[in-house]
Structures are given as C-alpha cells and as structure tokens.
Amino acid sequence: MxxxxxxxxxxxxxxxxxxxxxxxxxxxxxxxxxxxxxxxxxxxxxxxxxxxxxxxxxxxxxxxxxxxxxxxxxxxxxxxxxxxxxxxxxxxxxxxxxxxxxxxxxxxxxxxxxxxxxxxxxxxFFSKTVPHIVPNEPRIEIADGGRKATDFANVINAGYGFPTATFEWFKALANRDRWTCYVAYVDEEPCAAGAAFVGSAGAWFGIDATLVTARGKGLQSAVIVRRLRDVGDKGAVIAMAETGRPATVDSPLGTSFRNYQRAGFEVQHYxxxxxxxxxxxxxxxxxxxx
Incomplete structure (x- = not known):
C-alpha cells in the first residue's frame, strides 16, 4: 500500500x-x-x-x-x-x-x-462518495436516540478510554443535526462505532472506535463503507477523514490508515x-x- x-x-x-x-x-x-x-x-x-x-x-x-x-x-x-x-x-x-x-x-x-x-x-484523506458493498456486512445501526445513542457513547468511551464526563457529550452528538452516529453489533453486543458529519463543503468521518475484544473482524471497514453510502445519499460529493501517520504501512498504528485506503480513500496531504x-x-x- x-x-x-x-x-x-x-x-x-x-x-x-x-x-x-x-x-x-x-x-x-x-x-x-x-x-x-x-x-x-x-x-x-x-x-x-x-x-x-x-x-x-x-x-x-x-x-x-x-x-x-x-x-x-x-x-x-x-x-x-x-x-x-x-x-x-x-x-x-x-x-x-x-x-x-x-x-x-x-x-x-x-x-x-x-x-x-x-x-x-x-x-x-479524501474520497468521492461512490457506493461500496461489503460482503457479509455486520449489523450496523444508526444511533438515533435511546439505547442506540447510549451504545454509541459507551463504545466511544471504552474504545478511547475517555473520562465518564464525555459519555453525555457523545450521547448528545448522536442526536445533533448534521451528525449521524453508527454502532456495529456482534452477537447483539455493541462493539464498534463511528460518526459522519455533513457540512457545507462535504462530509467528515471520525470518532472511529472498536473494542479490543472485537478488533480484526472488519467492523471499522464496514462502518466506513456504510457512511460513504449514506453521506452520498445526503448529497455530499466528497468525504474526508484523518488518521495518525504510521511509520510504515505495517505499523500497528496504521490499522485505521489501511482501513480507509481499502475503502477507497486517497492520501491528500500530511x-x-x-x-x-x-x-x-x-x-x-x-x-x-x-
């Protein structure tokens, strides 16, 4: 890569x-x-x-x-x-x-x-919002309130090790205009999350988190592709994302980098x-x- x-x-x-x-x-x-x-x-x-x-x-x-x-x-x-x-x-x-x-x-x-x-x-990164299909796509739900918003906030807090105070923040984000927050489930358990914002210039993807016990199952990739489809339906023609810069493509810190590239995102600049x-x-x- x-x-x-x-x-x-x-x-x-x-x-x-x-x-x-x-x-x-x-x-x-x-x-x-x-x-x-x-x-x-x-x-x-x-x-x-x-x-x-x-x-x-x-x-x-x-x-x-x-x-x-x-x-x-x-x-x-x-x-x-x-x-x-x-x-x-x-x-x-x-x-x-x-x-x-x-x-x-x-x-x-x-x-x-x-x-x-x-x-x-x-x-x-940036990508044109073209449709993608993921074989055997996991169950991905929009966190549009209630229990799903709670699941989204819990995955973010656990995935990043954030303090308890951020729970209400990310729960509120799930109900905010121009934001769509997603939760991926494995055996009915919330295991991964991500968010998309559609603004005046295009879409932003971020707050990607996968619980340690569920990594390596393709959940982040599936959530990326789902967001690309959805923001395209909302009229966005370009989406951007950001990750840490790995020393090499095989670096453990390069997992998100590789997942975004597999989904069709291209590096624009450092x-x-x-x-x-x-x-x-x-x-x-x-x-x-x-």
Whole structure:
C-alpha cells in the first residue's frame, strides 16, 4: 500500500480544511453546558485558522490549532493570537498542525515563536462518495436516540478510554443535526462505532472506535463503507477523514490508515504537529510578548 501523498491539489486541500474545521467546531459545541464546564471545552476561529480546546481531556485532537488557508502563516499577529488562546484555554499537550502546503513558511514563523515540530502528525484523506458493498456486512445501526445513542457513547468511551464526563457529550452528538452516529453489533453486543458529519463543503468521518475484544473482524471497514453510502445519499460529493501517520504501512498504528485506503480513500496531504520547545522559557518567546 502506498503511504505517499498524491501531488497536492490546492483546491482539494482547501476543501478538506474547511470540512474539518466545520465538523470539529460543531462537535465540541455539541457538548452539553455541564460537560463544557467540566472538561473546559472552548472553540475559536480567527480569520484563517481554527482552534480547539478541551483542557481536562489531554488528547491532541481536542487541543490544537490548524490553518484553514496558507494566509495564516503570513500574519504573525494572527498566529500569536491563536497561540495565546491555546495557552489560556487548552491542555498543555496542545499542538499546531501544519500542512505540507506552506510548510516552510509556517514552520519558520512558529520557530521564531518557540514552537517546534513534535512528531510526524496526521494524514488527511479524501474520497468521492461512490457506493461500496461489503460482503457479509455486520449489523450496523444508526444511533438515533435511546439505547442506540447510549451504545454509541459507551463504545466511544471504552474504545478511547475517555473520562465518564464525555459519555453525555457523545450521547448528545448522536442526536445533533448534521451528525449521524453508527454502532456495529456482534452477537447483539455493541462493539464498534463511528460518526459522519455533513457540512457545507462535504462530509467528515471520525470518532472511529472498536473494542479490543472485537478488533480484526472488519467492523471499522464496514462502518466506513456504510457512511460513504449514506453521506452520498445526503448529497455530499466528497468525504474526508484523518488518521495518525504510521511509520510504515505495517505499523500497528496504521490499522485505521489501511482501513480507509481499502475503502477507497486517497492520501491528500500530511499535517505535522508542532508544540512548544521545552528548552525555551515561555517568557522568552515572542508570542507571549505581543
């Protein structure tokens, strides 16, 4: 399998960024007020970037910033505003994601602010929403309320090891407009889950989780294909997803990567993660002095 991105198409990358920003901001805004307060959930949009914070849930996807367009790195005042917002609101594990398009300019500007590359980051996929068929597709239900919404939230919490507070959040997400949440069952037991958001620019797939006891049964792949069919029926012509970037295609961390490729998703670009340089005193970085 190929883990190299295709030649970057600027228009597709812009669409992916727009879909991602709309979906993630709506996901965080779906949290009930009590959960927002307990977990410290906040969102922020500047002119050219999106920022997410979930202070008491120190997971990178919920504590990060990413540019919607390359103009962000050209405006150091706007960059500094976003980084200060993350310092005030996000977990200390926050990152800034920098895409290949405009990577050099963004990384240079961040370096001047004491922000350096942390790891290889994420892969951004896209797919045209064409119909797929899965032989012997497992039982997959839409979590449209009641017990199914409870099953969805339970699988997400157990699959990711999230704190109890997130249960009500993901249960609420299952009933939110523009979201469709799915649960896959094995012998009547909820074992895998995933969500799809249909926004103005296309569809976003994520929150994929499979319980340890049910892995290797093709459940994630089946949920991916089901979502492709459903969002196509709702008028979306493109869907995007994101996974961690595996070191090799055989890496244990590459399971989701391989499942999305098998379902027809193509790599569009990489997004590297940048974080504060631990060797630079925060008081010495320009971002905190602007």
């Amino acid at each position: 190929n883990i190299q991105p295709r030649k970057i198409q600027a228009n597709t990358s812009r669409i992916i960024r727009a879909i991602e920003a709309e979906a993630w901001m709506d996901m965080l805004n779906a949290a009930p007020p009590s959960v927002r307060k307990q977990l410290g959930i906040e969102t922020f949009r500047s002119d050219n970037a999106c920022f997410l914070a979930c202070r008491e849930l120190p997971a990178v996807p919920f504590n990060r910033g990413f540019a919607i367009g390359p103009q962000w790195s050209a405006n150091e005042r706007e960059m500094a505003e976003g980084l200060r917002w993350l310092d005030r609101n996000a977990s200390k594990t926050w990152v800034i994601q920098v895409d290949e398009d405009g990577f050099n300019a963004s990384s240079a500007a961040l370096s001047r602010m004491g922000i350096i590359q942390k790891d290889s980051g994420w892969i951004k 997004s590297a993660n940048f974080a504060r340089d631990p060797n630079v005193p925060r008081s010495a970085t320009p971002v905190l002095m602007m």
